[in-house]
Amino acid sequence: MKQFRKKLVSDKLKLTELVDKNLLKLKRKSHGGEIYKDEINKSGLLDFSTNINHLLELEPYMNSIMKSLTRISRYPDSDSMQLKKSLVEYFQNILTPNNLIIGGGSIDLINIFVSTFVQEKDKIVVCQPTFSEYEWAIKKRGGVVINEYRLPERNFQLNFQSLKKQLAKKPKCVFICNPNNPNGYLDNIEAMEDLICYAKERKIMVFLDEAFIEFAGEENSLITKVKQYENLFVIRSFTKFFGIPGLRIGFGGGNPKLINFLKKVQTLWPVNNVAQELAEELLNSKDFIKNSVRYFKEECKFVSEELAKIKGLKIYPTSTNYLLINTENTSLSSKYITNQMLKQNILVRDCSNYNGLDDYYIRVAIKSRDLNCKLIRTFNSVCN
Amino acid sequence: MKQFRKKLVSDKLKLTELVDKNLLKLKRKSHGGEIYKDEINKSGLLDFSTNINHLLELEPYMNSIMKSLTRISRYPDSDSMQLKKSLVEYFQNILTPNNLIIGGGSIDLINIFVSTFVQEKDKIVVCQPTFSEYEWAIKKRGGVVINEYRLPERNFQLNFQSLKKQLAKKPKCVFICNPNNPNGYLDNIEAMEDLICYAKERKIMVFLDEAFIEFAGEENSLITKVKQYENLFVIRSFTKFFGIPGLRIGFGGGNPKLINFLKKVQTLWPVNNVAQELAEELLNSKDFIKNSVRYFKEECKFVSEELAKIKGLKIYPTSTNYLLINTENTSLSSKYITNQMLKQNILVRDCSNYNGLDDYYIRVAIKSRDLNCKLIRTFNSVCN
Structure with a gap:
């Protein structure tokens, strides 16, 4: 009888035995803007928790939005070629479409980068405190996060010397956000480039998240440097400065070979056509x-x-x-x-x-x- | 000198040495609707290559679309709770919101299912010929695809007996599309349920893609059966029958525990708010x-x-x-x-x-x- 009961129990399907074991302890942290949660969802709420540019007015863009809506019965261009051409222009022809990848928000790009490079037990340096989704994506793949801390007494600026010491141990990648979220400090661009160079010599990939760089001024972006540093992937967003989190669109810059690998990993049709169309317009809104x-x-x-x-x-x-x-x-x-x-x-x-x-x-x-x-x-x- | 040259070469960063090795041979097949490709992109083209319901007219939905547009400066509800409630109603309260997950097109749901269950060398049965993205997602994770063929002489209907023989070898999952793409045959619902039951006894996950089931009639869907079969995940789409491929939205049904694992894997904010809002309306368009x-x-x-x-x-x-x-x-x-x-x-x-x-x-x-x-x-x- 006891044996029979045991058999019954063991016959029951246990998902925990079937799912990727990296998921068993995986937890996601909460984010800003969680206004849909029952305990928060109330009218008249002023949301200072999400760092979105509120200056965007839709009215001047309604023509392109309406045009994009007439096309929702077609698949979006999975390669977002029109938007890439606008980006090439925005970056004054320093980049080509082959340097670019468009994603469903920068979070899509974080995930495809991690899926491309991070394998079980790979060591990955993350400059903390920062956007928690890097860590979540890395752990989902079984990667090991090595924390490099930005310190409050240094106004959370990067300690490049200390970071180089971490890189000397040859991790697979390093994740840096600049200006960093949640503190907003803009790290020195020459020191950053020197670090990327140092990483390149050691065959370490650099993931540079510039989701907020437009606020600091385009001259502080390193995205055009992907032509020099094949170990560099820079992501950008339309969510923050351009103010359209509701449409889900971001982009990344890298060496064409790197971009090709990322495109292999990305799901098809990652960006809806309303977002593609509006993003193009926003780039031209001088x-x-x-x-x-x-x-x-x-x-x-x-x-x-x-x-x-x-x-x-x-x-x-x-x-x-x-x-x-x-x-x-x-x-x-x-x-x-x-x-x-x-x-x-x-x-x-x-x-x-x-x-x-x-x-x-x-x-x-x-x-x-x-x-x-x-x-x-x-x-x-x-x-x- | 020779040695020095060798060193120089080996110092060059080779992406192929850094990326997940499963990607090196990974290739994607082309799909219908590739109207943006240079060799196809021409005006006046009649696209019979994508199987999208062309009867959708946007005019009755412009109010909700405009409402959703006023919200694009906010993050979408990452849990799509309003849409889930509409789906619960659409399925006559047989399902609860906990049985549901919303994704950026069904292709998003294919990928999160595969990321949850398929690990290196896992054997996965795929009923071919079918949507090529199952195979692509499985191979990306290093899974091994075992083909079960639908045969032209049987009008491409499933051979349940033959499929059961494959399942007797205990693969981790089986992928079935019903009605199947590209042939459109609707497989027998009782035989399908019997197969799911057979798979459950052997602890095999069943991924059932019902992207076209609305054309066959809702009574042919097995999505409400996820309450009985904890090994069953059914995906559905707003792309095909509801005709909005350009907005990227689909949904899946499963046991709450399964849904929780999938949500752990899914990127945040997978669906834009225009798609969420319109999808709700479409469900009510009797x-x-x-x-x-x-x-x-x-x-x-x-x-x-x-x-x-x-x-x-x-x-x-x-x-x-x-x-x-x-x-x-x-x-x-x-x-x-x-x-x-x-x-x-x-x-x-x-x-x-x-x-x-x-x-x-x-x-x-x-x-x-x-x-x-x-x-x-x-x-x-x-x-x-």
């Missing part, structure tokens, strides 16, 4: 680009200075549209502050779940002057 | 659904009968919106016919690259009566 860069530079300065007047708040330097705030000297945890602000209909990003940060970090996005003042007032009332 | 089912049933019959009158063409039975044609008795290869028809601005799908078909197969989609007549006339002129 005024929107110029105004956005100027606005966020000035407004970041204003909000930083105002928040810094609140006793106990430390604001880190940024070249983006978001600010990282340390609350430790208020003795109030980020979780407490986040909850208190949510009661006043303001959603900010509790950063305590970032690897490399503790319980006292909050990220806020920069919005219009009115809303920013509301944010500042709410911080004031919660912290005092 | 007239569109009813009219489409009726139209394609009748029109398929008409086109089949007319094409069969052309000497040498054999048309296989279908329950979908497309027909598979054998041209062997015309002594003309599918490649020749395809090229000749393209000269007359008609794009059909040369099926000679399907595993399990030879040089004499063409697939055509059913369009309006006018266009279908044009297709028939063109076949006539090319074959005679």
